[in-house]
Amino acid sequence: MKTLCVLGLGYIGLPTASLFATHGHRVTGVDVNRKVVDIINAGQIHIEEPGLFTLAQAAVGSGNLRASTTPETADVYIICVPTPLTDENYCDLSYVEDATHSIIPLLKKGDLIILESTSPPGTCRDFIAPRLKEAGWKVGTDIHLAHCPERVLPGQILRELIQNARIIGGITPESARMTKELYDGIVEGPVYLTDCTTAELAKIMENTYRDVNIALSNELGAICEAIDISAWDVIELANKHPRVNLHLPGPGVGGHCISVDPWFLVSAFPGETTLINMARTINDTQPEMVSERVIDILREAKIDDPCVALFGVSYKGNVDDTRESPAFGIIEKLSKRVDLRIFDPHVKNGTGFELSNLEEAISNADLLLLVTDHSDFKYLAPEELGKKMRNRILFDTRNFLDLARYREAGFEVHVKGVGD
Numbered sequence: 001m002k003t004l005c006v007l008g009l010g011y012i013g014l015p016t017a018s019l020f021a022t023h024g025h026r027v028t029g030v031d032v033n034r035k036v037v038d039i040i041n042a043g044q045i046h047i048e049e050p051g052l053f054t055l056a057q058a059a060v061g062s063g064n065l066r067a068s069t070t071p072e073t074a075d076v077y078i079i080c081v082p083t084p085l086t087d088e089n090y091c092d093l094s095y096v097e098d099a100t101h102s103i104i105p106l107l108k109k110g111d112l113i114i115l116e117s118t119s120p121p122g123t124c125r126d127f128i129a130p131r132l133k134e135a136g137w138k139v140g141t142d143i144h145l146a147h148c149p150e151r152v153l154p155g156q157i158l159r160e161l162i163q164n165a166r167i168i169g170g171i172t173p174e175s176a177r178m179t180k181e182l183y184d185g186i187v188e189g190p191v192y193l194t195d196c197t198t199a200e201l202a203k204i205m206e207n208t209y210r211d212v213n214i215a216l217s218n219e220l221g222a223i224c225e226a227i228d229i230s231a232w233d234v235i236e237l238a239n240k241h242p243r244v245n246l247h248l249p250g251p252g253v254g255g256h257c258i259s260v261d262p263w264f265l266v267s268a269f270p271g272e273t274t275l276i277n278m279a280r281t282i283n284d285t286q287p288e289m290v291s292e293r294v295i296d297i298l299r300e301a302k303i304d305d306p307c308v309a310l311f312g313v314s315y316k317g318n319v320d321d322t323r324e325s326p327a328f329g330i331i332e333k334l335s336k337r338v339d340l341r342i343f344d345p346h347v348k349n350g351t352g353f354e355l356s357n358l359e360e361a362i363s364n365a366d367l368l369l370l371v372t373d374h375s376d377f378k379y380l381a382p383e384e385l386g387k388k389m390r391n392r393i394l395f396d397t398r399n400f401l402d403l404a405r406y407r408e409a410g411f412e413v414h415v416k417g418v419g420d
């Protein structure tokens, strides 16, 4: 069993630290946010993720996980800090840099540093390794370094952390081997070894592939709206082909990964990323398209002083994560033109907008705008919602609700990617 120091106790770091701790390793979880550290040491958690409360509680309760605001000496350092975008759409590596500098004084010969944060190709080789060399270490012999990107799906992080296939890219084959040995203790999926730059680019291409694919479906959605057919029907049929896997249209792409990572390539390789750049632009314009369609629907219905109940702020269903959510673009545009009430049962605060409860949001609303596919919304009875609304109009941007039931309850139903 090893001593581990996990830097960053967010959506990735806390489950990772907890999992290693419950597998017998002694883990110091480090976060620069004192509030996060206090919450975890009190046996609580600061984020919403199914199963995490129980796992983190077990980890802290066992004495194997302790949170701290400063790193402590360990055999292995796992970096799980944010890698957001700068204003110019470059990857902001300042958190990775801070984390690296915070552990340099603690390093001893034979230690292993693992970067889990999603990072542009070359981060281990050209960004972290030079800083370790500057501190006097021979990287790959004295200090080992590897990239082990996270591929988990929020809402299913614990299951996927264990069951997903992992890629491990070492600065040397020995660094990769050491990392595999550690992860083999917690991971059930296959583990593939490569060099660190290949691993970094593989992770980013996974998200870029999905972003480009979603952009394609959003474009298909626009075509279908223009010719009054359903993109959802087209996709279902096209995907019967054994080598076709079209993704789904929607209100835009959000989250900390798919809407962010492709920019790492666009900013670093502007001459080589025409398609990737275009896909990003298409997906980023979806919130505006949703807003314009809402205005068109309300105009067609001749509604004065319209009131819209927007359901869902988080970027995907059943999570509280609002990072890069397309809901923000929709809210920004619509709040200038309609009386907008915003409801999200998973999101408590921190959105910068006033949130309503269900009753406040739906009372006297003219249009229900479904932005996020939270399961909770499926359980709402359209008849009951309709009774509270001034007009019964639904615009489902995800083709998620039971539309037949809404129609039966007298709703005029609009769906993104489907012509009216």
Ligand SMILES: NC(=O)c1ccc[n+]([C@@H]2O[C@H](COP(=O)([O-])OP(=O)(O)OC[C@H]3O[C@@H](n4cnc5c(N)ncnc54)[C@H](O)[C@@H]3O)[C@@H](O)[C@H]2O)c1
Residues within 6 Å of the ligand: 007, 008, 009, 010, 011, 012, 013, 030, 031, 032, 033, 036, 080, 081, 082, 083, 095, 098, 099, 102, 116, 117, 118, 119, 150, 151, 152, 153, 154, 256, 257
């Ligand atoms: N959330 C996901 O589903 C997901 C999936 C795959 C990959 N990733 C990647 O994993 C990385 C972490 O993402 P996340 O969602 O866990 O972020 P997060 O914002 O939830 O958590 C990061 C934590 O790191 C802390 N932190 C910042 N600088 C620090 C430092 N120098 N030392 C210690 N702690 C520090 C922050 O206070 C924060 O609590 C990112 O690169 C992200 O792209 C995330």
